[in-house]
Amino acid sequence: MRNCALKLCRQPMRAPSSVFLDFLAPSTVKYSQCRHASTTAGTAGEPKPRYVLSKEQREFMDSALRVNQAGELAATLIYTAQTPQIVRSYPHLRPLMKHMYDQEAGHLKTFNGLVAKHQVRPTAMYPAWEVAATFLGWSTAALGREAAMACTEAVETEIGSHYNDQVREILSWEADAERRGEELDEELKDMLATFRRIRDEELEHLDHAVANDSKEAKPYDPLVDVIRFGCRTAIKISEKI
Ligand SMILES: [Fe+2]
Ligand SMILES: [Fe+2]
Numbered sequence: 605m606r607n608c609a610l611k612l613c614r615q616p617m618r619a620p621s622s623v624f625l626d627f628l629a630p631s632t633v634k635y636s637q638c639r640h641a642s643t644t645a646g647t648a649g650e651p652k653p654r655y656v657l658s659k660e661q662r663e664f665m666d667s668a669l670r671v672n673q674a675g676e677l678a679a680t681l682i683y684t685a686q687t688p689q690i691v692r693s694y695p696h697l698r699p700l701m702k703h704m705y706d707q708e709a710g711h712l713k714t715f716n717g718l719v720a721k722h723q724v725r726p727t728a729m730y731p732a733w734e735v736a737a738t739f740l741g742w743s744t745a746a747l748g749r750e751a752a753m754a755c756t757e758a759v760e761t762e763i764g765s766h767y768n769d770q771v772r773e774i775l776s777w778e779a780d781a782e783r784r785g786e787e788l789d790e791e792l793k794d795m796l797a798t799f800r801r802i803r804d805e806e807l808e809h810l811d812h813a814v815a816n817d818s819k820e821a822k823p824y825d826p827l828v829d830v831i832r833f834g835c836r837t838a839i840k841i842s843e844k845i
Contacts, residue, residue, distance in 0.1 A: 655781035655788050665795075667843040668770050669724045672799075673715035674842040675763055677730070678737035679708040682759065685741030686752045694749055700812060704756070707805050714798060727842040736838070740831065751827060753818035758831035760810035766839055767803035771796065 657665070683705040691698040719726060727733070744755035774788075774796045781788055788796075821827055 652785060652787040655777065655784065655786040657777070657792075661777060664773060665792075666722075666724050669715060669718050669722065670727050671766075671839055671842040672770075672802075673712070673719050673724075674727045674730065674733055675766070675839070676708060676712040676715050678733050678740075678838070679759065679763070680705065680712050681734060681737035682741035682755065683708060685738045686745040686755070689742070689745035690749055690752055697749070697816070700816070704809050704812065707809070711802050711805070714802070718795070728845050729838075729841055733838060733842070736834070740834075744827075744831075747821070747827075750817045750819075750821040753813040753816045754821035754824060754827050755831055756809055756813035757818040758828040759835055760806045760813065762832050762835035762839070764803055764806045764810060767799050767806060771799050771803060774799070 683701060687698075687701045687705065690701060718724070740755060741752075745752045774792065777792075778788055778796075818824075
């Protein structure tokens with residue numbers, strides 16, 4: 605078993621690069637591979653070598669975690685600002701608003717944890733997004749229930765497709781790993797599952813918004829277009845800054 609572990613540890617690694625997401629960096633993968641080999645090799649066959657992310661791939665994950673944290677912060681603040689105005693006029697929407705807020709709070713907690721764990725730099729725009737999201741929630745709720753729902757529809761359309769892009773990218777790495785006879789790090793697999801679950805919950809919010817007359821907002825098109833453009837811009841900025 606010891607020989608097997610040593611053999612696995614000697615397997616060639618792609619060139620190490622520094623800084624981003626150390627848990628997926630070659631040095632860490634090498635360590636976990638040795639540890640894994642010492643406990644499982646010989647009982648369930650040789651474990652596959654870990655797929656080591658390139659610098660670009662780690663930069664992608666770094667940006668993804670930063671922008672997801674910012675987006676989920678914005679989502680909680682939008683619902684926080686909308687809920688009092690909406691439930692005052694439409695008390696029957698209280699459980700729905702609470703349900704969507706609770707899910708957003710869970711998403712934010714997840715990304716706060718991942719950002720802290722992997723020492724990802726939060727966006728420097730955090731204070732600006734706090735003000736913008738609160739204003740967006742307050743102003744759309746002031747326009748009425750339909751406008752508040754149109755806001756959710758617009759935001760979730762952009763966020764849902766953003767999560768989809770991330771899922772698609774990680775799946776392409778999984779396919780690449782398969783071709784190499786390697787496998788993704790367990791933590792990356794967990795992140796993929798998390799991104800998929802959260803994407804599905806965002807799309808559920810979109811369905812709730814449409815079911816609650818988001819399309820009846822007036823003026824629907826300019827409102828949704830402006831919010832979607834704002835979301836795309838905020839995502840682009842948060843990826844970098
Ligand atoms: Fe969310
Ligand atoms: Fe959402």
